[in-house]
Amino acid sequence: MKPLLWIFLALASLNLAAAVPEPPYMDPAQPVERRVSDLIAHLSLEQKAALLNHRGSTVTVDAHPIRADQWNQCLNGVKWDRPTTLFPTCIAMAATWNPDLVQQEIATVLSDEARAIYNGWHLDPKAKGEHKGLIYRAPVINIERNPYWGRNHEAWGEDPVLTGRMAVAYVRGLQGEAPSHLKLAATLKHFAVNNIEADRLKMSAAVSERMLREYWLPHWRDAVVEGQACSLMASYNAINGTPNNINRWLLTDLLKNEWQHAGFVVSDLGGVKTMVEGHEKGRMSYVDAVAQSLMAGCDFSDKEFEVHIPAAVRTGKLSEARLNDALKRVLTVRFRLGDFDPFESGPYSKISPDVVDSPAHRAVALKAARQSIVLLENRQHFLPLDKAKIHRIAVLGPLADQVLLNNYNGKPGKVITALQGLKDRAAAGTEILHTPAPSSSPGPSCRTWRKAPRRLS
Secondary structure: OOHHHHHHHHHHHHHHHHHOOOOHHHOOOOOHHHHHHHHHHOOOHHHHHHHOEOOOOOEEEOOEEEOOOOOEOOOOOOOOOOEOOOOOOHHHHHOOOOHHHHHHHHHHHHHHHHHHHHHHHHHOOOOOOOOOOOEEOOOEOOOOOOOOOOOHHHOOOOOHHHHHHHHHHHHHHHHOOOOOOOOOEEEEEEEOOOOOOOOOOOOEEOOOHHHHHHHHOHHHHHHHHHOOOOEEEEOOOEEOOEEHHHOHHHHHHHHHHHOOOOOEEEEOOOHHHHHHHHHOOOOOOHHHHHHHHHHHOOOEEOHHHHHHHHHHHHOOOOOHHHHHHHHHHHHHHHHHOOOOOOHHHOOOOOOOHHHOOOHHHHHHHHHHHHHHOOOOOOHHHOOOOOHHHOOEEEEEOOOOOOOOOOOOOOEOOOOOOHHHHHHHHOOOOOEEEEEOOOOOOOOOOHHHHHHOOOOOO
């Protein structure tokens, strides 16, 4: 073959390759619904299963790598392996009775820092720190009816009205106000009637439907219908004998049909495993647990979905229509987050990593801490104290010189203990005495203490 012919054929092939358009799912100008449907049409059964494993590996479709989201936490501070701005615990935020503060300042700072971290490693793939996605498992909105629940600090109290207002505010601040883009995707947890840890992998809550609708569920409805939360986490427990991971009434009839939730449901970690080794031990295989979870309305889960969805479909236990519906729900959220768009085109791509744990954000945390302090009674105007008249302050107890942190948050930057705060604010020359242990002298019994009048002075 002559050299000129070789050159002609080579140029023709280049032009042909250049003329091949990107698939619709990669075109930001297309409606999200069309992009999602187009992507699903390109997927094999095994790829569909892999994309429903929230901590799976990267799936490559038509030379386009689709990374697993690698969800994160931000309950009162973005969880990262380096300092972020930390706020008071959620039960303390609830004590502010200030939804505007929660939405416009606290949750906005959280979502700014989450986006800033995400932007940092997109601009520099070698950036230090964990590289997580934009689906965040917060807020926790379980009702704190049980004072012995060790996680009461994570939620907003025992009142479903207050919890509902705070949940809507938190979700809106986290997800942003852009009309067609999500800043983050909020995941409400743990759905539902979940507020004890004992036997939580197999316990069943006995509750009437009236009590469900009047007490246990109104704040969930607020966060879904009014707040438009993107996702909910199915809790480990059962309600009236039906485990929530396979509870069709809860996840589909109520949530998706009655409340018109368009997002997805994710299992708690190991949620499928709890079917096989907890609630239904000895009575359910992994294929059955995966099929029943999906058919009930659980859309997203762990490696069990990736491993067992193909067999569940091939044996007829899971319909492909329901599988595609789960994919549509999960992928719609990811498209709205901008995961399939050019990075620079997103409305939140300009948030700089410099905002993380910045002085401005720490000022918001201080404001939240001040508003979270509740004074029940101020007899005879005992407060505020006149520090010019105080010569000695006794600080008692082992927690005075410690900083207690919530779970599901990041590392703290600069911290100040209560003891150090008193030292910083007291007048010069004030003697501050501290003992970490209670006095060894006999004190009043618990019975006597409860009967004693409560005084601030």
